[in-house]
Amino acid sequence: MAQTIDDIAALCGVSRATVSRVLNGGPVSSVTREKVQLVLDRLNYRPNAAARTLASGRSGVIGVVMHIDPHLLFQDPYFSQLLQGMSDVLIEQDAGMMLWLATQPKEQLLDRILSMGMLDGVVATAYDVKDPLIDGLLASHVPTVLIGHRRPDRSASYVDIDHVHAADSVTSHLIRLGRRRIGHITGRRGTVAAEDRIVGYQRAMDRARLPSEGLIVDGDYNRPSGGAAAQTLLERGVDAIFSANDAMADGALEAIKQQGRRVPEDVALAGFDDLDFSAHLDPPLTTVRQGVRQQGREAANTLFQLLADRGGGPRRVILPTELVIRQSTVGGVQRG
């Protein structure tokens, strides 16, 4: 049943090398090629992947590491879209995907990935500022592309968005609307996105010479924490809130309404992510759109570029974001 390249060669009356050439697009006369191809098709021959990998040194398989709580993984469309984006490119490139989720401790996972060998490269999501898994991956000699994690030493390849800039532009938008006491609900502290967005917020506030003391309240990216943080901010008196993501903004929206305050008249509200539901909130949410699927595509592409051009330095890709203005900040005045 499982035939080898030698069987094909014998049937065609050519050498094994020739068959290999038609398989891999080497120089073969067109007559020979057709003859061999015919047999190949007829027997539905499939080269042995392990042998191929052993001989050539590449497997056509890349690893994808998403070390996050699986519950969250499937809750948040972010990860779904990331996966889809990568999947798109892998199919184009005729490559396979090996997936690792967070069902095990990071150290153990790292060991497992490296032991798996046979991976041409790895794409890993990394959100924490410090991450032993990422450190290990980079220390190994497996070509790696990071998503969402800019390493301070700039030695790694990554794909990310400019969180600082994006947060600055949201905050500036609120400032331009005349808001003065603008609160910020942060993401989970210790993540790159949370820290950078704080910096962006801070930068915009400082530039406008507005006070931000006591106006930064920690959240954890989850909806409930947004409600709690909003509560706190309302007590401290704010006329606008910039939430580090849409999920928390949703929670904040509920809390604000519950206090009998109007959005945006009393409190303008902005989020980050532009999730599906964000456009359908009441009122629709002003937010930052980051093309997540595109990030996934870009990450995979970057990895393939890395593989094609070894020796080339690390590749760093910063994807653009888009401020999506809706009624939660501009009320009925404009339609966005």
Place this chain on the structure above:
Amino acid sequence: MAQTIDDIAALCGVSRATVSRVLNGGPVSSVTREKVQLVLDRLNYRPNAAARTLASGRSGVIGVVMHIDPHLLFQDPYFSQLLQGMSDVLIEQDAGMMLWLATQPKEQLLDRILSMGMLDGVVATAYDVKDPLIDGLLASHVPTVLIGHRRPDRSASYVDIDHVHAADSVTSHLIRLGRRRIGHITGRRGTVAAEDRIVGYQRAMDRARLPSEGLIVDGDYNRPSGGAAAQTLLERGVDAIFSANDAMADGALEAIKQQGRRVPEDVALAGFDDLDFSAHLDPPLTTVRQGVRQQGREAANTLFQLLADRGGGPRRVILPTELVIRQSTVGGVQRG
């Protein structure tokens, strides 16, 4: 950097075979074993996976095929839990997971999977009664376990629940409550689950000599279709509705309330799945709990059993379900 088993052997002053034995747990004197192990650890040696696969015939990698719309994949916790369950077992077994989603047509995907070779086996979700991808997988000689798909010819290994029995018990529950005009909202027709649940519903109705004509309305598993179907059923006059899943039941609940009818006083409502939100609906939803994560675990375990005992016939696993009775059928009378 990348050392081979020969390097280790040389460093230890033993033969390659001995190193291989300590690696794979063969018969080695304890002194030799320790000596070799020491070097192994010190050099952090990792055997080449491709060579290993080529020589031994097994790769330690299994394929997981979920040919469903990626959007749905991450929307419905069902898939997340399935994946987690499989992941659990794979880790125990020290195996890797190769994941394929539905980013490509089924025929093409099949070809890709088979070309990937080097897979020890495959777990595939299969919901349609007829599915060329599944047919191809079974026709190939890759050990395969199906989830959610009982083949009529009984030649395949699968893990599933007894949809007929479960649907029967839900319907019987409604009948015991004195309901007489019980409607059924089906899942997407052509899926095994939808068809089997219809059979179970039908069976219970027939046994009680209750009419079911015109009381079966097609849905598609999605929430909106549940609302539409409920509308139709209300017009036809029902005092109970059994929805083929919770998402549609949620839609139905909304529709029923919108008509000013009370649940369960006017219309009792039951679903299927026991999703997270089901217990928090108003009123909490009576439904069927199927241990999805357990299904995932079971599927992976079944595959490993299959691999351990080749030649053994197909393995069929039917997992139990549990009727979860809540206020959407029993009102305030009982608490469940």
Place this chain on the structure above:
DNA sequence: TTGTACGCGTTATCAT
């Protein structure tokens, strides 16, 4: 218990 030697199915190099 240990070592020898061959085979796994390709790719790639070097002649021809």
Place this chain on the structure above:
DNA sequence: ATGATAACGCGTACAA
């Protein structure tokens, strides 16, 4: 353009 033949790194009968 094609054909020998040597790797690739490991597992495993078989022999010692």
